Amino acid sequence: MGFLSALGRVLFAFFFLFSAWQEFNAFGVDGGPIAKVYGTKVDFLKDRATSYLGVEVPAVEIKHVVAAGIALKGVGGILFILGSSVGAYLLLLHLVIITPVLHDFANYSNPEFLRVFTQDLALFGTLLFFLGMKNSIHIRQSKKRSPKSKKN
Template sequence: MAFASFIGRVMFASVFILSAWQEFNDFGIDGGPASKVLEPKLNVFSKHVKTHTGVQVPEVEIKYLVAAAIALKGVGGLLFIIGSSLGAYLLLLHQAIATPILYDFYNYDADKKEFGQIFSKFTESLALFGALLFFIGMKNSMPRRQVKKKAPKTKTF
């Protein structure tokens, strides 16, 4: 059972690790193609948040945001493989931040072709989020091993 669990964690984390590796190789000076895709989506997301909540999203340079995403996916994926809850929390953080920004289905009409494609990606990302929550829940519900103390032997005189 432990080997199957390990293989499952490797396969799950490979999605994040391979994505981080590809973004790292394409990063360049300006953040690569990921920053070019992320910048307009982040601007739309910031305007959307400001109009609906009145809260201003802090200004951040896009290449640093892409570098943080690479770090969260890479480190989180590697820690997840060894069974660390910290890795799952890092991947959860990445998913919580990236999902509403990248998959902004709420900015499209439901009858548009783009809506279906983006909403499908959004639900896939939610499934990954749910799987991470499931892992954390299972990890916290398992009893920890307790060291058995040997009863002291009584000495007879």
């Protein structure tokens, strides 16, 4: 069972690690092609937040956003392979930020956005399942009584 669990973590984390590797290789000086995609979405969110809040939202450099995404996926993926809850939380943080921003299917008619949005929801659910199982194992183990020594 331990081997299958480790293999499953490696295969699951490969999704994030491969994506981070591709973005890292294409990063360049300006953040790469993903920066152009992020740029339009971040500008849209900035304009929307400014109109709702009535306060100017500070500018964010897109290449820093891309670098943070690469770091979350890379470090989170490696820690997840090692079985760390921190890795799962980093991947959850990445999905919470990226999913509604990049895959905003409600504002676009392209069915690809809905497909990728539901894929991210499945990944999110898998990470929650992993964290729930990890926590339940620790709770079960802490409830077991330690053998008491008999007194003569």
